[in-house]
Amino acid sequence: MIAALIGKEIKENVFSKKSLWIYFAVTLLFSGLALSFVSVKELSLLAQVEVNMTFMKVVLGISILVTIIIGSNMYAGERERETLESLLLSPLSKAQITFGKLVGLLLFWFIISLLSLPYFFALSMGTDIFVKALVFLYLICFPLVIGFAALSLGFSTILSSTKSSTLLSFILFLVTAIPMFLSTAMKKSGFAHIVDTVSPLSRSMLTLKDYFVNRLGFAVLMVDLLPVIIFLILSIALLLFANNKITLKGGE
Template sequence: MFFALVKKETKEHIFSRKGIGFLFAVTLLMSTLSFSFISVKELSLLDQPTVVMTMLKLLLGINILISMVIGSTMIAGEKEKGTLESLLLTPLTKRNIILAKLTAILIFWLMVTLVSLPYLFVLAYQANIFPTILLYLYGVGTVLIISFSSIALIFSTVFASTKNAMILAIMAFLITAIPMFLSTTMKKSGLAKVISENSPVSASMTAMKDIFINKLATSQVLIELLPVFIFFLLTVFIALFIAKKVDFLRGE
């Protein structure tokens, strides 16, 4: 029954017109960026680790947003369509329902990475960093996707409106991403400092730089990634805890 629900969610959200459109958009973006790095003179002068980092940042950022859009519609969408009742009448527990929907999002992430790997391989070929790219993409990247998808599912569970769930989920991501848009000076004081020091997005970007540019030891990078793993455990725990809120619209 669990895998039947995963199949259903994959068909509705991944192999639907919306899912294929998202996948096409990512492919188009990767193609455009790869062509730019090769054809534009200023960009072609960048070293390969910097090019790869730019691609990874965009790939992660865009796919986190897409995953949150998909996740925010999964429970609230069932409420709006009136299909939640039939889902709750299955032998699946509410936590299994959440896990099945999260698995479907991971399938989408896997498809996106498979499409993106040839581009990353070509861009990183001479620098011999493709194994490191795989480790970062499937290690750190997958953890981030699960974390932010869990946030989207939390809002989708709590609210009956997909619109409200989507807006709040994206706002949560943007708040954690604030340090990326601030100067070094601004990050050293006030709320910006607190967010910068605890943001999983900020920690993942710092770790990326230390992996590909500074070549720091694995142990030191893992310490920098602590906010990412703590955020992962926290969001998944809350998503499973709040699964009991998966109920009929207005408690009917």
């Protein structure tokens, strides 16, 4: 039964015409960046590992951003299209419905990550970076992706409009991305320092550097990822809480 829902989510969000346009736009972005690495003089002087790190940052940022936009639509969209009631009336439990949607959402992210692989392959040629990129993308960074997917789905469940849930997810993503816009000096103290220390996105970038450049061990990477794991737990807790709140009032 749940397979039917996952199948529907895949058709609706992963292989729909809208999704294909999104994939197209994403590849255009990836292509622009990859081409700049071989054509813009400043970027072409970068070490190969730096090139791949920069590309990884963009892949992560874009894929998560698009995923949360799709996730914010999943429940709120069903509510707006008035299809939610029929789903809730099916023999599937609310938790199963949410799980089906989460799987669909993660598959959407997976497709975007797959689209980035040919670029990584080209940019990491002659080095062992491609394998590292695979490990980082699908193992180290996966908790971050699940966390953001769960968060956007949670907002989509609580808020009845797609606009509100998309906006809230987007703002939260931007808040976690604040440290990226700040200088090193600013990140060393005050509020920026706190955000930098706890931001899952910022910590993932630190992990990226420690893994790609500093080649630090598993233990250090785990310490780096601690805020990401906490973020994942909190996001899933929010999703479970939101899941119990799914309801339709009389006459709604």
